[in-house]
Amino acid sequence: MSYLSGAKSVPDEQVRIASTKIEGIGPKKAIQVRYRLGISGNIKMNELAKYQIDQIEQIIAQDHLVHWELKRGKREDIERLISISRYRGIRHQDGSPLRGQRTHTNARTFRKQIRK
Amino acid sequence: MSASAPSAEDMEFELPTDPLPIPPYDPDLDVRSNGRPLFCGKSSLSELTHKDVGSYFDFSVEELKEKLPEGLPAGMIQEFEETRRWALLVRQSFIDLRDNFRRIVDPPARASSKSSPVRKQVVLDGLVSCGKSILLAMLVHWARSEGWLVFYVPNARKWTRGGFFYRNPNTNLWDTPVQAAQILKDFLKFNESHLQKLPIQIFDPIPLGEGAGIRMRKDADSMAMPEDSTLLDLVRIGIEEQHAALSFVKDIPVLLAIDQYNSWFTFSEYEEPVTARSCRPIHAKELSTVSAYRSMMHGDMMVGAFSHSTAVGKLRQELPDVPLDARILLPRYSLDEAESVCHYYLRQRLIRRDGFSEDKWKKIYHLSNGNGKEMRWLVPFI
Numbered sequence: 001m002s003y004l005s006g007a008k009s010v011p012d013e014q015v016r017i018a019s020t021k022i023e024g025i026g027p028k029k030a031i032q033v034r035y036r037l038g039i040s041g042n043i044k045m046n047e048l049a050k051y052q053i054d055q056i057e058q059i060i061a062q063d064h065l066v067h068w069e070l071k072r073g074k075r076e077d078i079e080r081l082i083s084i085s086r087y088r089g090i091r092h093q094d095g096s097p098l099r100g101q102r103t104h105t106n107a108r109t110f111r112k113q114i115r116k
Numbered sequence: 117m118s119a120s121a122p123s124a125e126d127m128e129f130e131l132p133t134d135p136l137p138i139p140p141y142d143p144d145l146d147v148r149s150n151g152r153p154l155f156c157g158k159s160s161l162s163e164l165t166h167k168d169v170g171s172y173f174d175f176s177v178e179e180l181k182e183k184l185p186e187g188l189p190a191g192m193i194q195e196f197e198e199t200r201r202w203a204l205l206v207r208q209s210f211i212d213l214r215d216n217f218r219r220i221v222d223p224p225a226r227a228s229s230k231s232s233p234v235r236k237q238v239v240l241d242g243l244v245s246c247g248k249s250i251l252l253a254m255l256v257h258w259a260r261s262e263g264w265l266v267f268y269v270p271n272a273r274k275w276t277r278g279g280f281f282y283r284n285p286n287t288n289l290w291d292t293p294v295q296a297a298q299i300l301k302d303f304l305k306f307n308e309s310h311l312q313k314l315p316i317q318i319f320d321p322i323p324l325g326e327g328a329g330i331r332m333r334k335d336a337d338s339m340a341m342p343e344d345s346t347l348l349d350l351v352r353i354g355i356e357e358q359h360a361a362l363s364f365v366k367d368i369p370v371l372l373a374i375d376q377y378n379s380w381f382t383f384s385e386y387e388e389p390v391t392a393r394s395c396r397p398i399h400a401k402e403l404s405t406v407s408a409y410r411s412m413m414h415g416d417m418m419v420g421a422f423s424h425s426t427a428v429g430k431l432r433q434e435l436p437d438v439p440l441d442a443r444i445l446l447p448r449y450s451l452d453e454a455e456s457v458c459h460y461y462l463r464q465r466l467i468r469r470d471g472f473s474e475d476k477w478k479k480i481y482h483l484s485n486g487n488g489k490e491m492r493w494l495v496p497f498i
Contacts (some may be wrong), residue, residue: 028393035389063392090364 011046024066161258172203183260189249199464237412240421242446245489248421263457264369272376277385289404377420411437447485
């Protein structure tokens with residue numbers, strides 16, 4: 001078991017799949033990171049040298065928000081809306097949907113998230 | 117698409133001297149409908165003449181492994197496995213191509229006005245399953261039997277995908293070190309005995325660089341070749357160092373045989389990031405390995421076979437770096453060739469004898485439009 005920028009990865013997993021396990025990196029960003037370093041789609045994690053893994057982590061840390069930084073950024077945006085008493089901030093506080101959905105019925109998913 | 121030659125131990129194959137073990141064996145099946153023998157009985161491809169067209173030539177397993185260690189085309193393997201015999205149809209197109217290259221290396225004393233012009237560079241094109249890859253493999257087999265130095269690439273598409281890629285700042289091309297190392301290893305696999313005999317003298321030191329997967333060497337940025345080196349030493353160093361490979365062969369004929377050649381005229385799998393959200397696909401001609409071998413505008417003998425298995429799509433008639441008269445359109449089976457093929461399949465028990473007739477094999481031929489692969493699939497339904 002190895003780690004890529006804090007995310008667990010299996011040795012014989014392809015780099016393009018292992019990169020997406022990082023929170024904040026999806027398929028598109030994983031492709032961008034790979035192509036910047038000259039790694040094609042079929043290369044697996046156990047074929048990479050140590051310095052290549054370091055390069056991947058360096059590029060991800062430099063150019064992308066991942067892990068706790070991403071979560072902190074999201075939380076700060078919500079707290080800003082609450083602090084300036086915007087409609088969306090109040091809806092966040094109430095645990096209700098804020099993108100114009102109906103609440104007479106449904107809206108169970110959003111309410112479940114807040115209850116958690 | 118290519119795979120290593122199947123070993124004789126895996127399947128029970130018929131040998132030229134022994135009929136299939138399942139009785140009863142009928143020697144009348146060894147003759148075609150016009151009374152000519154089904155098998156030409158020649159021991160090498162060099163001995164074939166136009167009189168052998170339409171008959172079958174038997175290969176030996178050991179020779180196939182020796183002459184084509186890079187692997188056989190998929191169609192050839194399928195033919196051998198389904199008929200359970202290491203034999204292929206001798207076609208006029210093979211005789212013409214072989215004689216073309218024979219005349220280049222050994223020109224006749226008096227050039228006949230009736231003979232077709234000699235071509236050093238040939239591109240084999242044609243419909244799906246018309247025999248391009250098999251023809252190329254047979255040509256490589258013949259050339260190596262003649263003692264030529266043959267650089268055979270059974271899967272050119274592999275050069276444009278996989279591994280690492282890195283833009284070389286000196287040449288502005290994209291290096292693919294993994295593919296380059298594999299190319300050298302394959303080249304060494306068969307041509308070791310030839311390479312040992314060819315001395316080289318490189319006066320300038322060979323520059324070394326860095327690339328994806330390979331760090332810059334701290335101790336040196338170039339490497340000198342010692343005196344009395346041979347080409348084998350250079351290729352070995354090229355494999356070990358993964359940075360350099362050259363060829364200065366002048367003493368024996370050299371043939372470049374590239375299968376899936378059309379994959380070098382389209383985009384590779386690699387892309388270059390342009391902005392934070394977009395990438396630019398890299399064309400195959402921008403790869404250093406492909407750009408070194410793609411061009412046919414040189415004096416060496418070269419054959420490229422197109423492949424419909426690579427999803428390249430239609431290419432334009434006039435390809436860059438390819439002579440205008442290089443393209444040869446290979447036809448599918450003619451009626452005479454289809455007759456020989458069906459009689460061969462009858463002999464090899466792909467067709468039941470009680471159901472076989474001239475009308476039925478002609479129906480199969482017209483139904484498949486001369487496609488060899490489809491005919492082999494349809495004949496059991498006779």
